[in-house]
Amino acid sequence: MANNQPLVGIQEGLEQFIQQYTFGKEPKELYEPIDYLMGLGGKRIRPLLTLLAYRLYKSDYQQIFSQASSVEVFHNFTLMHDDIMDEAPLRRGMPTVHEKWNANTAILSGDVMLVKAYEMLLDTPQELLRDALRIFSRTAAEVCEGQQLDMNFEQLGTVSEEAYLNMIRLKTAVLLGFALQLGGLLAEAPAEELEKLYAFGVNVGIGFQLKDDLLDVYADKAKFGKQVGGDIIANKKTYLLIKALELADGAVKDELAEWIRQETVDKEAKVKGVTRIYDLIGIRQLTENKIKACFDSGFEQLNGLRVADPTALSLLRQVVEDLINREK
């Protein structure tokens, strides 16, 4: 970016707001895990999207730090509870809350986080409050639905492409759509603009998840933060595996089924073997095409916005493009 000063200023203001926010003090067993998880950092993408969407129509983004942070608190609430369900030991390279404390603490602290996410939205002006809470509640329920579908899929032999795309839409993409829509709503943008902001977020959100699936297999080992092929080893039903199961036939299909069946196999051989099958039937190209289609749909919505401030629009575009071009 030629000049990222405005972005840095927004990010610093947001981070400062989050760091100084007091969720609660006593009992400390309840509130310390919230401070711990929120303090582990992360890119704060969702609240940043809220602030940048607001800034498309209004400049005084400092007015909505509380509501923007609400999206981040909600996101971290889902992480705290999902990590229990997924029995995840680490989050951002540090022990998860249920590991550092215990599952009961992670349940109860998570519950309070959800309450606090609502509370932080209550700074919204009266005439916008009901709408903000309606779309937040709908999104929050959808995120839970997505997590349940994800858990259901683990128990199934096959999952259709359509069902998978719907799951990742609910589990991860609608929250990006909400983050953007909320920013527009708080800036009192017209309803058509809010729809486009939402659709922009959902489409690029699906693209991000598919890119995650792709990077697991085709990331540059030197740049990638985790083990390449982790999803293959775990038989995770990613977009790549779902498409491969759909498209493979004959001996290739049998070989893929055999790799999936073998759980105690040589991990490196399994990653190599499954990747070879993906290469054979063109899964990489197919996934890249799908990702591009998602991003294109998203940016089409963005290009249709009638924003007051073109500099703000290019800032939002740049932030999302940087996310798209990440390699880890």
Added chain:
Amino acid sequence: MANNQPLVGIQEGLEQFIQQYTFGKEPKELYEPIDYLMGLGGKRIRPLLTLLAYRLYKSDYQQIFSQASSVEVFHNFTLMHDDIMDEAPLRRGMPTVHEKWNANTAILSGDVMLVKAYEMLLDTPQELLRDALRIFSRTAAEVCEGQQLDMNFEQLGTVSEEAYLNMIRLKTAVLLGFALQLGGLLAEAPAEELEKLYAFGVNVGIGFQLKDDLLDVYADKAKFGKQVGGDIIANKKTYLLIKALELADGAVKDELAEWIRQETVDKEAKVKGVTRIYDLIGIRQLTENKIKACFDSGFEQLNGLRVADPTALSLLRQVVEDLINREK
């Protein structure tokens, strides 16, 4: 009650609203546990208090079934999550959600219930919405704080009377206060009335919990729904045990400590032995006095209300008195 027709009408309308309410459909793994728990019934005391408090000032209570039911949904959300934490096998005589399904399902379905409780409050008129959500959010956080304190107390050797009363205030009483305050708020009662309604609920709520503690030891076996002395066997830090530990001295204190220390003892003997100590130092009378003081403080608030409809006031009084006089 001479004429309980109006009460039955309100209760039936409320029950019908709750039964026909659709929390969600898909995925069914997420929503079925909610229908199951809400369908187990219960006395629906909290939403009834909301409706009766509203009716003190306005007659069209049918307008606030959604908000009243929100309090019941929130209460059942806390039951679903508390039952996981307490590893409770049964709820209202039926398997708990985490037993019938699993802990992950109980976590995630509970999360959606909390979202739905907020959603059901959104039918509130715009000019009252922020206040309703503020007091709801504060109460919800306090209930979590109370549950955390309760779990903390299990790990402690002694708990002070003050700390115990604060815990039960947060864990159970503030929700009764909120239920009543919400009804008054929705009926646009003045701020002083709302404070009195809240204080009424909190005081009788503490009284109810102390009565629970008392009935565990001194209930009429024939009328009591569960095993008499269950809290004694489990060394539960009830008001009775806390006061006994505070007041006993000499040989009696040693004997009490010995009963607590012995975990594998003859249960019947332990209940008998501890009850004898309670009798010896007048714990029953002391607890009954405390309960009476709580109820008296509550009703003092109720008597200070300036309500439009005296029939509605006697209905509310009667419902709470019936709860007070229960023997199980």
